[in-house]
Each structure stands twice: as structure tokens, then as C-alpha cells.
Amino acid sequence: MHDVFQYAVDAIGYGSLYAMMALGLALIFSVMGLMNFAYGELIMAGGYTIYLMRHDSFVFIAIVTILVVTIISVLMERIAFRPLRDASPITLLVASFGVSIGMQQIAYMTVGPIPKGIPPFHFFSHTFNIGGVSISNLEIATLVTTIVLLTGVTLLVNRTMLGIQLRASTEDFDMARLTGVKANRVIISAFAITGVLAGFVALLYVSRQGTVTPTMGVAPLLVAFVGGVIGGLGNIWGATLGGFLLGAAVTVLQASLPVHLSSYTQLFAFSAVILILVLRPNGLFARRAAREA
Amino acid sequence: MELRKLLKLTDVWAHYGRVAAIQGLNLRVEEGEFVGLVGNNGAGKSTTMRVISGTLKPSAGQIEFEGKRIAGRSPERIVRHGISLVPENRRIFSRLSVLENLQIGTSGRRDRNQARGEIDEMLERFPALERYRDSPGADLSGGEQQQLAIARALLAKPRLLLLDEPTLGLAPLIVDQVFDLLAQLKSEGVTILLVEQNAVRTVSVADRVYVMRSGGQIVFEGTAESMESEGHLQSSFLSI
Numbered sequence: 001m002h003d004v005f006q007y008a009v010d011a012i013g014y015g016s017l018y019a020m021m022a023l024g025l026a027l028i029f030s031v032m033g034l035m036n037f038a039y040g041e042l043i044m045a046g047g048y049t050i051y052l053m054r055h056d057s058f059v060f061i062a063i064v065t066i067l068v069v070t071i072i073s074v075l076m077e078r079i080a081f082r083p084l085r086d087a088s089p090i091t092l093l094v095a096s097f098g099v100s101i102g103m104q105q106i107a108y109m110t111v112g113p114i115p116k117g118i119p120p121f122h123f124f125s126h127t128f129n130i131g132g133v134s135i136s137n138l139e140i141a142t143l144v145t146t147i148v149l150l151t152g153v154t155l156l157v158n159r160t161m162l163g164i165q166l167r168a169s170t171e172d173f174d175m176a177r178l179t180g181v182k183a184n185r186v187i188i189s190a191f192a193i194t195g196v197l198a199g200f201v202a203l204l205y206v207s208r209q210g211t212v213t214p215t216m217g218v219a220p221l222l223v224a225f226v227g228g229v230i231g232g233l234g235n236i237w238g239a240t241l242g243g244f245l246l247g248a249a250v251t252v253l254q255a256s257l258p259v260h261l262s263s264y265t266q267l268f269a270f271s272a273v274i275l276i277l278v279l280r281p282n283g284l285f286a287r288r289a290a291r292e293a
Numbered sequence: 294m295e296l297r298k299l300l301k302l303t304d305v306w307a308h309y310g311r312v313a314a315i316q317g318l319n320l321r322v323e324e325g326e327f328v329g330l331v332g333n334n335g336a337g338k339s340t341t342m343r344v345i346s347g348t349l350k351p352s353a354g355q356i357e358f359e360g361k362r363i364a365g366r367s368p369e370r371i372v373r374h375g376i377s378l379v380p381e382n383r384r385i386f387s388r389l390s391v392l393e394n395l396q397i398g399t400s401g402r403r404d405r406n407q408a409r410g411e412i413d414e415m416l417e418r419f420p421a422l423e424r425y426r427d428s429p430g431a432d433l434s435g436g437e438q439q440q441l442a443i444a445r446a447l448l449a450k451p452r453l454l455l456l457d458e459p460t461l462g463l464a465p466l467i468v469d470q471v472f473d474l475l476a477q478l479k480s481e482g483v484t485i486l487l488v489e490q491n492a493v494r495t496v497s498v499a500d501r502v503y504v505m506r507s508g509g510q511i512v513f514e515g516t517a518e519s520m521e522s523e524g525h526l527q528s529s530f531l532s533i
Contacts, residue, residue, distance in 0.1 A: 161396065161400075161405075164389065164393050164396055164397055165397065165400060167386070167388065167389060167393075168386045168389060168393075168397050171386050171387070171388055171389070172384060172386060174348060174368070175380065175384045175386070176386075176397070176400075177347075177348075177367065177368040177369045178346060178347075178348065178368045178369075178372065178378050178380065179372065179397045179398055179400050179401070179445060179446075179449065180369050180372035180373060180398075180399075180400035180401020180402070180449055181369060181397065181400045182369050182400075183367065183369060
């Protein structure tokens, strides 16, 4: 029985990480119709920032990492996506792949392909035992961070003028502009929010993995993206929940499958995804189909 | 007294791909006027609205508003210039509450505090909107959504209000209410450019009417009275 609770603790931790990633992806998709495949590279950039500052205090590392990732996210919009604002969705998609590969290549050329080890943050390593279930400060920090950030985004989206403009833009971007909403401001804000989320994800994800590589963002991006699709990318909260559920499911499968089947974890997880999408093509919680071009 | 020219379209062309939806359109709206733009389906009326509001870039020609060239400017910039659009099919934000829909209407204004006060005034003016203040826009009937779309546009404090087929799909009783509202706005001095398929009603309230034919070509410009002498137009467009 305590295995079940242990799986639950682990699942909540990873699920929370992917929930934050899926939220970031869904926010950009909702506003721009862009599936930003370079989002994983924001986490990679955060990872290398942590690596370069690995001997500094955790608080300083956290502040700088979140700042750097947010700035990169905003620059990504300004340099790569704004010039293509009126382009077709396919062009935007190809551009996001281009940015993703470009950032990976920059990492290869500057820091090299060899994985870089990051010493664990002592605070996160501490674990305590409740009824046979081991819970680390990292798990608690992940859950608390997710709750705080999701609450913060919820308040921003529901209680501020920017939030109203963001929600209007996710529903009908062209009409929002016809009411005077500044397109650039809304989109930059969405990228800034996703940058902040990615910064926190980088801190928590690197703390779990212990290493950084140029392609470290690819795997979590895939899970977050697919999780978002399950939830319905047109609904940012649905996508967040989808990211959480898939992240949690993958974690539970990894831990619970027999050893000889554990390498098929993703096969089982994504088979379930295919089944869900056959039954609900627009996702479990989507209110409408993919954003019109 | 000569009225100030507010909006002027000069030889405007607009294309959808290779198809010319508007060819050499000339149109003007003077301050305080209520101008109607009527014509058959596909004449180019809504395209004209799209070009003025900035959602479609004209391929040629010039659009001036209060003497400033606005052709090709972004929609949000055109709102800031003082032009507000009530679009075809209302396009309210169905997931936002009525109050939030109205708040969005103030996005282009710098005087936010005053705008907040005017939202309350707008809710008083439209009791149906006050009733559904915190409900999502999707809960409103067609007529109420039209009121919301008009209220939202008015909160931008436009010097020119564009309305694109505001009575489309509405019951006759609601159509009457919409035209009563437009007549009221006219009496308050709001400058209006109305696109409507309901040509009879439009002619009855407008100061001046343009009749548009396929390709955005103006075949008549004048008052309702002068239209009476154009019998073929009346029979074509007014079903008289």
C-alpha cells in the first residue's frame, strides 16, 4: 500500500512540472495559434544558466535563471515570431522548429554535447518519511511552486485588465484588436509568462535530472505537448490538467511496470493518448477545435 | 454650415487573393452624419468595413480620418484614432462576462478611471446587460448580444461608429429595437456609418445613403428623398 502512496507522491511531482509546461505551451497556442516547439529549449537555456552559476547560492541562481529564461522567451517572440505574425500556421510551426534546432546548435557549439553535471541543491535533497513513504523537499517544492504559480496565473488572468485582454485574445484575437487591445503587448506578455514558468520548470527539472545537455528539453516538451493536446490546447486550464495527468501517468508507469516492460513506458502512455484522441479528437476539455488560421 | 469631413475613402481597392472585392471606392462621412451603405450580398459592403477598421489592408487608394492617413494601420491603432466597429455577427467574447466584455471595450482609452465610470453608465443605459452583468456573454440572447456589442464599441469613445449588419439574424421586434437605438445615437450626435441589408430601414434613418453594387462600385449617393427619383434603385434595393 505504501508503494501506491509513493507512486502518488512521485506522480504529483512530475505531473506538476508537466502541468506548468503544458500551461506555457497552451497560452502561446491560444493567443497566437503557434505550437512553440522551442519551448523545451527555454528549459535547456535555464539548465545551462544553472550550470554556469552552480557554485553560487540557490536564491541567486533561481533569480538569475528565471530572469534569463524570461528574457530569452521575450527575445524569441521579438526576433523569430513577430516578423511572422501574419504567416500561416505551418510557417510558424516550421519557424518554431528552426528556433529549437538553432538553440540546440548554439548549445552544442558553445558548451559542447557532453552532459554537464550539476551538484544537487542540498535543501532539495533532504527527505523525510511519513508512514513508509519517502518525500523529499524537492517534491514539496515542486508541488508548492506549481500551486503558487498556477494561482498567480489564475489571478492575473481573471483579475487584471491584462488577463481580460489575454482571455479575449485566446477566444478571438482579431476581435480583441478591433476593441483596441494591443496585439504586441498581449503576445509579449504571454511569452513573458511562459518564460517565467519555464524558468521555474528549469530549476525543478534540473534538480531532478542532475545533468544538462543540449537536447534536454526535447523529452519533457513531448510529454507536455501531448498532455496539452489531451487536455485540449484551446483551453489553457484543460491543457494544464492534461499535462499533469500525462506526466503523472508516465511516472506511475515507469515505477510500476515490470522491469522487462519498463522501457515500453512511453508506448503504453502514448497508446492511451491515441485512444483518447480517437474518442475526443479535440481533447478532453477543449471547448472548440484548433484555432482557425 | 459645412460639416467637417471625418472619413474619406479615395479610389480604394481591396483584394481577396486575386479577386477585387472593392474597385476604386470613393466614400465620405461627415461629422455628425448618419450614413448608410446598402447593396446586395457580395457587393463589398463588409469588405469596406474591414478596410476602414484595419482588418484588411487596401491594395490601393487612400483612407483619411480627420485628415490623417490610416490605410494599412493596425486595427488597434485605428481604434485609438477614434473609429470603433460593431462587427457582423456581433463577435462578443462568449466566455467573458458581460462586464468584462465592456471592460475590453475601454482597451484603447488612456483615461481608464473615467472609462470605469462610463461602464456603470452603460449598464444603466442597457438594463438587460446590467441583469447579466456577471454572466458569460454566451448566456445572452441575440438581441442582448447586439446591445453588448454596441455598448462595447461605444465605450471606446469613438468619433466614428461603424456597424456591420447589426440586425442580421435578429427577430423583427429586436430589429426595431436596434434601429431605435441607432436613431437615439444619431440624435446624440454620434457619427455613424451603417452597413445593412435592411435597406428600407436604413434609408428611413440615414442622412445619406450609398448604394453599392458588386465590386464595391457606388451606383448611387444621396439622401433618401433623392433616392425616390431613382425608381430603378428603389425597386432593386428597396423592394418597392
